[in-house]
Each structure stands twice: as structure tokens, then as C-alpha cells.
Amino acid sequence: MQIRIIFIFILFTTGIIGQNIQSIQLRPLQENNYSAIVPLGTVLELSFDDLENDGKEYQYKIEHMTHDWQKSRMLSSQYIDGFDENSIINVTNSFNTFQSYTHYAVRIPNINTVITKSGNYLLSVVNYDTDEVVFTRRFVLFENMATIGVAVSRSRNAKTLSSQQTVELSINHPNIRINNPAQEVHVVLLKNENWNETITDLQPTFFMANQLKYTYANKTNFWGGNEYLNFDSKLIRNKSINIVKIEMQDIFHHYLYPFTFDENRTYRYNPDINGQFVIRTLEGNDANTEADYAMMHFTLYAAKPFDEKEVYVYGAFNNFEIEDDAKMEYDFEDNSYKANLLFKQGFYNYTFATVDKYNQVNTNEVNGTFFETENEYTAIIYFKPFGGLYDSVIGIGKGFFNQDR
Template sequence: MKFLKIFFFVATIVFSNTIFAQELEVKPPKNIGTVQVFNPSKNDNTPIIRLNSNETLLFLFDDLDAGYKRYNYKIEHRNADWSESGIFQSEFLVGINSDYVRTHKNSFNTYKRYTNYQIQFPNRDMNVKLGGNYLLKVFLNDENNPVFTKRFAVYEGNVDVGMSSSRFINPRVKDLNQKIQTVVSSGYQNFTETPDGAKLFIMKNNNWNEHITDLSPDFTRTNQLTYNNVDWTFEGGAEYNWFDTKNLDVPGLTTERNFRKDSVYHTVLRVDFPKYNLPYDDFGDVNGNFYIRSNRYGNEYLAASEADYTWVYFALDAFEDQNGLYVPYVVGAFNNWEISEASKLKFNKDSQLWENEYFLKQGYYNYQYVVVNTKTKRVEPSYVSGSFWQTENMYQGLFYYRPWGGRYDILMGYGEVNTRN
């Protein structure tokens, strides 16, 4: 049950929009679209790379106002709990401490005009020399007033993080049905020197908000920590819903229709419905991720500046809000799993459906419906679609350690496991 408390606490922070959440996760304004962290080595949105390797991250975003603006960026070092570490830039940074976004391109042959910006990290002018959590800030003139922020991490790789998953059965809490076991090993680090210095953070499907942490290891050896407690348990959830807008001339399998109005595309998705009371439905997904694509061009990499935008209309039928007790939201990597007014579904008395719309770039998208309990303020991710132990998920383990006398947390190791492996 500790997972429930920890995850729901984090979700409540995002939902209540506290000062800390605002500082860490600055939501982009309406003119900024398709904020993306892309990991070329993994071909997905995994925001984690290894220190002193050939791995890079691409941070991409569009300015829907179109026309060039001088966007700047900088990075900040953070502790394991994302609090400010307070260390000097010279302690973690190599090169300059801020720069302007050098790669940009205006959209081409699109109804919606925009300018695409890209940041590669690390680059020839900026790198880091410490493993840890980092915050990317993008701003125009004032770094203390960022346009948006994105989280990422760099690990040193000097410890091994071995992970495995298994089915978990608890008739009292049936939604908690995927258990994660983790073994952290090191050839040189003595973990008994600073027992409280070790912190293991496990998140699900690249979603920083859905995680468990701050639990003690079950077995401690000089160079090895074993985490095998029943508290390391997640809701398996269900496979993500999906839609495909690569081709806006014809509807995809989950699309009702596409049309163009007022010089912009519109995509109406087929109506979804709750599946919590149905058997497990096994179909492929990309674990909440999204990919920008357009089939108009032979080279898919041109999609960053040549894919168009479309209004995507979501609709949920037969949803039981229990007289206002549960409020539904549509989330995924496309909106950073954000619980906000923008992601809330609203009831349409005419259609008798719960609806929402997002202005999204062409591509392949995963999404899911979650609810917030208005009494407990807790996010319940399985209320609409159910939770099944068979669901394919990726879990990622980040191991932090603060040596004796250390002033900040070091991300020493990273591991991951897929529940189908």
C-alpha cells in the first residue's frame, strides 16, 4: 500500500499545482506545441542517458506563432527528490552554462505555420561531468521565468541495477498486480558506509509521476542491495489506447473521420468506453509514447518541420462519475501525463459523452483515461480501463547514492525491465 500513498501523493502535487510543482514542471504556454524528449539510441522518449558515452537526447518543440525567436536554454543539477542541489555550476558542468537554440526550421507545406526548434544534449558547447537528475530550462530573456522545463537524467554506470518483474496476487487490492524486484551491485562501493545514502527510484513507462521510492532494501551486503518487498508493486493497468494521424486524407483504424475547416485539420476519434469489467485485451502499444510522423514524405525525419497540426477530439462513453466523485482526464506522453484543466474531460449534454480536444502534430499517439477522486484528491489510473497483470509495461530503476560527507546525490546506475521479458 505504500506505492498507493507515494504515487497518489505525487499525482496530487501535479493536480493541486503547488509552488514546487510550478517550479519543477513549468507548463508551456499555448503557442508552444509538441514538446518532446527523444532518445535516438532507444527510439523513444526515455529521458535517460549514460555519462561519457555516445548517447544523446533531442529536445524538440514548436512555436505556433511561427517566425524566429531567440530561445535560450540552460540546465540545473537536482538531487534524487528533484530538490535543488545548490552546487556550483563548475562542479557539474562542462562548457558554457547557457546557450541559445541554434537549430530551428520553419514549417513547410503545412496549413498550420510554425517554427520547429531542436536542442541536442550533450553538444560541443555544453556537457555534464556528474551523474544525476537535471532540469532543462527554455526561456526567452529571463532564466527565472522559463517558457517551459523538462526533466532528464544522466547516470554514471558504475553500479549494476538488475531488475525483474513478476505477477502479484492480493485479493484485497486486486489492481496492484505487477511486482518489481531489484538488485543493485557494485564492484567497489561499500554501501554499508552510508546506509541512508542509497536511494532507489522506480518509474513506469518514462512517467516521472508514476513511481515508487524511499523504501529500504530487504537485504544489505557490503557491495549489494536487494529490494524484494511487496511494497514494490504497481498497478499493471491496461494497454494504451492509440490513434494514427500520419495520413490526414483518410481516417485511421481508431479514427471516425478527418476533415479540414477554417484552414486547419480536424480528427474525430472513435468513441472510447470503460473496459475495467472486460477481460484483458492484448494489443500492441508504445507504453504511452508518441512519434511525430507524416506519410506525405519519403523521409520520415522531415516530419519535424513538415508534419501538419490537427485538432484531435477525444470522447468517452458510459463513464460513471458517481455524482461528481470522479473527474476524468486524458493523459499520455503527449501532454506529459498532466492532470490539469486542459486535460480534463467535460460532459456534453447534447452528445451525452465526456469530451476533450487537443491541437496535436501528425503522428502516432498513445493515450489513456485516468480519474481524480475529488474527496481523496488521488489519481486512480485504472478506474476506466482496469488493471491486468498481463499488461506489457516497462519499468526503469534509477539508483542514487550520496557518499559519506557528500552534498548531493549521484545517479550511479540505471536498469530497466519489460514485463514480457
């Protein structure tokens, strides 16, 4: 069995987005729902800001993908009623903010684009004038054709007993005939909606009538990680959660409470939203266009630089990617890493990631990894029968770690 943990080999972003595109979100309309893995027919809203504020025309493009995120064999007419590419026409300018921006939003499905098949989809935003792909986001549409059970427990491996979590799952499929699970079924385990932390290429360990079970001892282990750090900038002129100082320059600058690296760090419960973020402001009626931007100042105290490694600020705010803009620089005068990043007002989770000379990413080196950490795991079940044209998603399952297990 081959286990692929993509998160270790995350690719570096090349700055395609650039500084001008900020606050990208792709989410259902329900409040406090951050997942782009939704039932077929659910409305997802894509939104983002262009800080250049010059009225560019952007288009969205939708492509159906295979279970391993390669372009599928289907034509767009086979999975979309309408157009797979169209202009984003919901465009509004910021109001009463120090940082000017243009806010773009589009809902899918809409009158021009109705998706008819389940599966993986890649949503691209394209600059109409240059035909350049500005950024992409993944989403998954599923059908409730099978019942998926997911259980999460402490690792059974003595070496990782205190630092890893084990995921087990079962697929109950009374209405689907599966002749060859090894060829027809693909399972992806996803941690905290982060596509850089997945386990794939699993085969069932037990076969029963209308049921498949995946009960590995070690092959479905994830590092527990730690609870995310957070800040709240809903008040642009006044201090809020974890903001120690505010300065006004061309825009507001918020200085966060420093974090101190401790290699003997122990677990402390701190409720988080698993790396996600929420745009909000208490100084306007519409956060989409009245929330301002502030320069957030991050400080990480470390007695010395990490040997042959770079440090980055990391979270859903940058799609869990390693970006040059989020790189921290070491200050030898006060033995700390520092970074300044622009954020729209809101509540944000973040952590720190290290990257070595082989481009291996480690999100646990700074903040630690513990079996007690509260994580959410999603099992995505793809089904492509012999002779089938595409990978459909027949169900998903959710599992949460419970310390009492």
C-alpha cells in the same frame, strides 16, 4: 518504510506552456528510444514547436538536482564544462502546412555545454524576452558502476492479485564501498518513464557482500493499469489507425473511434509504446517541419458522469500531466465525454484519467487495471557517500512484466 507514490498526488499544471508550445520531446537520437534516462555522455535532443510562429528567442537552462528533485548544492561550474544556459539556435519554420509553426531543437551535450557529472537534471526552456520559464523536462545521466537486476511479477497480495505487479531488485556493487546503505543509497522505481508513478524511500531487505537486495511483498507493488489506446495521424487527408472521420475547416479535424466505459472491462492484449508518441508523416520528407497539425476529437461514452470527478486525456504527449486543455466535457445529449486537442501528425498513445475533488488522479478508473498489462519498470540507484557533495547515479536496471512468470 515510507512508500511515496507520487502519481496519486500529481500537481495540476497552471497553463505555463499555453496553447502555443506543442510537441515537446527530450530523447536520445536512437530510433524508437523514448527514455531521457541515459548514460553520461549520451546525446539528448530537445525539440518543440511554437505555433505563434513569430521568431521568439528561447534559451535552455540546465540544473543539477538531488535524488528527490531538489536543487543540488553544486555550482554549475562543478557539473558543466561551458555554459549552463544558452540560446537555442536551431530554428526552422514549417513548410507547406495548414498550421504554421516554428520548430526549435538543441542537442545536449554540445560545443557550449558538456555535462560532467551523473545524476538528476532539470532542463528549463526560457523565453529570452520575458525571462519566463516556458516549460521544464527531467532527465537522468548514469554511470555503469553497479549492476542492477530487476524482476517483475504478479502481485502476491490476495487482494490485488489480479490488478497489481510487484517489482524486486538487487544491486551488485563490487567496485563501490557502501558503508551505510540507509543513508548513502537511494532507490527510485519508475513505471513507463512516468515521473508521476514512482515508489521511493526503500531500504534493502537483505545485505550481502557487495550486494543489496530489495524483495518486498507489497511495498513495491504498482497498479498494472491497462494497455494504452492509440491513433495514427500520419496521413492528414486520409483515415488511418482509429480515425473514423476527417473534416477540413481552418485545419484538418480528425474524429477518433469512441471509447465506451465498462466497469466490468476485462484485459485484452493490445501492443502499445507505454504512453509515448512518435512524430511522423507520409506527406513530407522532414517530419520536424513538414508534419501538419490536426484537431483530434476524443469521445468517451459513459452512461452518466463520474460522481464529483473530472475526466482528462492523458499521456506522454502532455508529459503525463493534468492540463486544462485536455479536460473532457460531459454531453448529456449522447451520454459522452468529449475533448478536442491539437496534435502534430504521428502515432500517439493515450488513456483517460479521472481527478476527484481532492485532486487525486486515477489513471485506472476508466480503462481498468490488470496484472497482465505489459509495463516497463526502471530502477534508478543514487549514491552519495558520507561527506559527498551530490547524488550520483551509479546504475539503472530495467524490468518488464512477463505473463509466463
